[in-house]
Structures are given as C-alpha cells and as structure tokens.
Ligand SMILES: O=P(O)(O)OC[C@@]1(O)O[C@H](CO)[C@@H](O)[C@@H]1O
C-alpha cells in the first residue's frame with residue numbers, strides 16, 4: 001500500500017487551503033450576507049409579512065456569527081438544523097474530535113472538511129429559519145451566469161445541432177469520434193466557469209466554445225479521452241442499446257449547459273441509452289447544480305429559444321430525451337458530505353451500488369477531483385489509480401480544470417514545466433486533466 005500523502009490543510013501556510021480559508025471564504029460569506037440583506041425587501045415582499053424581517057435578521061446574525069468563528073479559528077460545532085444530513089455531519093465531527101489531539105477548527109482541520117463544512121453551515125443558517133429554509137444565497141449569481149453566457153450557449157447549441165444532423169444520417173464512426181472528443185473538451189473547459197474560484201465574482205463564458213479549443217489544447221496535461229471513447233465503443237459492442245453513462249455534475253450556468261450537450265450527443269448518437277445526471281441536494285461551493293438550478297435551466301433555455309432561434313433544434317432534442325427518460329437528474333446527500341470518494345462504499349452503499357451499474361462515470365470539476373484523490377498532497381507523478389485508492393465502482397473519467405494545489409498522474413518533470421510556464425497554475429484554470437481509470 002503506497003504511503004498516504006498528507007491532506008491539504010490551512011495549518012500549512014504554503015497550501016492553497018490557507019489562502020482559501022483566510023481570504024477567499026470570508027469574501028464569499030460576506031457576499032452571502034450582502035445578498036440576503038439586499039434581497040430582504042424582495043424576499044419579504046414576495047412573502048408579504050413584516051414578521052419575516054425578524055426571520056431574515058436571524059439568518060443574517062447566524063451568518064455573521066459564522067464569519068467571526070471562521071476568522072478567529074473557533075472550534076467547529078455540531079449542526080443543530082435537524083435536516084436529513086445533520087446526523088451524518090455531527091457523527092463526522094465526533095470522529096474528527098476522537099482522532100485529533102485538539103478540537104477541529106477552521107485553520108487546523110483538513111481543507112476538504114472545513115471547506116465542505118463552510119457551505120453546509122451556510123445551509124444551516126437558512127434551515128434554522130422559519131420561512132427561508134431552502135433559500136439559495138447563490139441562486140441569483142448562477143442564473144445570471146447562464147444568461148450572460150447565452151452567446152456562447154447558442155453558438156455551441158447550433159454547432160452541435162448541425163453536427164448531429166449530419167452524423168445521425170451517416171455511420172461514419174471516425175467522424176463521430178472526432179465530434180465526441182471535441183464535445184468532451186468543450187465540457188472539460190466549461191469547468192472554468194466556477195463562482196467559487198472566482199470568489200463569487202462573475203465568471204461566465206464569453207468566448208466561442210469551439211473556436212477557443214485549439215488555444216486551450218496545450219493546457220491539457222493528461223489526456224485519456226481516447227480511452228473513454230474506446231470504453232463507450234466496447235460497452236456498446238457487449239451490451240448494445242443498454243449502455244448507461246453517469247455525469248457527476250459540478251457548476252451551473254455555462255458548464256451545466258456543456259454537460260447537457262455531452263448527454264444529448266451520447267444519447268442521440270446511440271453511444272448511451274441512458275445518461276444519469278447527479279446534482280447537489282443543497283447549495284454548494286457557490287455554483288454547483290441543485291434540482292432548482294436544473295429545472296430553471298431547462299425552462300430558461302426554452303424562454304431564450306424564443307429570441308435565440310439557434311437554440312431551438314438542440315432544445316427539442318434535449319426535451320425529447322428528458323421526456324423519454326434517456327436523460328435523468330437526481331441528487332444524493334453523499335455529494336454534499338465531507339467524506340472523500342474512497343469512503344463512499346461505507347458511507348453511501350446505495351450510491352456506490354448504483355454507480356457500479358454504470359459503464360462510464362464522468363466526474364466534473366475540481367472538488368470532485370479533490371475527493372477522488374482524498375485532497376492529499378501526492379507527488380504529482382503518483383499514478384492516478386494509486387491516489388484514488390479503493391474507489392472503483394465503474395470505469396470513470398475526471399474532467400477537471402485545475403483550481404487548487406493537488407494533482408497526480410503527471411510525467412517526471414512535467415510539474416516543473418507547468419510551474420515555469422505559469423507559477424499561478426493552481427488558480428488560473430489554464431490547465432486541465434482528462435484522467436481515466438477502467439473498472
Ligand atoms: O469543483 P469546482 O467548481 O471545479 O471548483 C471548486 C473550487 O472552486 O473550490 C475550491 C477553492 O475554494 C477548489 O476546490 C476549487 O477551486
């Protein structure tokens with residue numbers, strides 16, 4: 001068994017974790033407080049009673065108390081909101097208390113734990129209110145980020161529709177493979193549009209998603225995309241018309257649109273008979289997709305197609321696949337717990353068993369990647385399969401733009417090359433990996 005690398009933590013000032021906990025999360029939390037304060041009038045007006053003001057004041061004071069706790073490195077406390085994940089979170093806290101010499105706190109515990117706890121605490125502040133239990137303080141930003149990406153959305157939709165109309169009439173496997181690899185790269189770089197790395201500042205897509213690919217290509221440090229194509233071909237040979245693909249979603253907005261493009265492509269080109277999309281059950285890491293974001297996105301694409309007619313053909317395909325059940329959306333509590341994926345089989349055996357029925361699972365984004373490799377500071381030349389440890393429910397592929405300081409699977413000397421090219425490599429989202437592991 002390879003020696004486990006140490007987890008990222010803000011107790012090491014050289015870790016990106018330190019900058020995140022010290023600087024970035026307080027900024028994000030301040031924006032949440034401002035959003036709830038600013039929206040107070042519209043939130044109350046929509047609900048029409050002055051007493052709601054006190055309810056909102058309760059939320060704001062809990063968030064302010066959380067900010068003070070974060071900035072003064074107070075011990076983490078059990079959650080009190082009595083939701084379906086409260087017990088799991090409090091059990092995890094108890095385990096941390098048992099296995100560390102001092103009470104877990106923001107700057108002493110692992111980065112993965114405290115950053116996940118940060119977003120779960122924001123949800124607790126809402127869940128403890130009377131009338132705003134499910135309030136998503138990031139909802140407005142996520143909606144705005146899709147609307148401001150509409151030029152890129154419509155050009156991508158039009159491009160894909162044209163390709164699908166030609167390919168579905170031909171049985172040109174090579175041409176299909178080429179478009180698959182192109183859409184996969186579009187989906188990969190869609191992950192640049194993430195509101196957490198941007199400190200909740202605007203981060204929508206402005207360039208043409210297809211035309212930008214050649215300039216981004218050199219930033220792909222590991223490219224196993226050919227192996228994912230082969231897995232799809234092999235799965236269709238052994239079980240024609242029964243291939244299942246899962247996409248573990250990340251960010252809403254433009255990235256989610258690129259996920260929908262990949263899903264429609266796989267179904268309409270008969271590379272998968274079902275694509276199961278997995279979202280988050282609570283607002284998460286600012287821009288992650290919730291069930292509310294999923295429904296709003298489908299509705300909004302409909303609204304937009306009235307003016308952006310290039311959307312129309314793609315949207316028809318998408319809606320047909322949603323109605324037929326070829327594309328589905330679901331959530332599971334596990335995705336918003338603190339455990340990394342090596343613990344899924346123990347913590348969420350039902351989810352692990354479901355993923356075991358998949359022929360290919362795509363994990364989108366940086367946080368999913370961190371959870372695949374345990375958010376540990378592995379040597380970058382460590383093999384991906386070593387860092388993933390025992391997690392292997394099915395063949396899977398990480399599609400991740402790099403936004404923090406954990407990375408594996410590189411060649412000898414490759415990390416040094418990257419650092420020379422861009423010392424800011426862990427925050428610039430200029431680099432990415434497509435890393436595949438067979439089942
Ligand atoms: O999972 P995503 O949306 O690609 O990225 C999540 C993220 O923005 O949050 C953390 C930094 O606070 C990092 O893991 C990463 O930068």
Ligand SMILES: [Mn+2]
Pocket residue numbers: 194196250251285287288365367
């Ligand atoms: Mn995210």
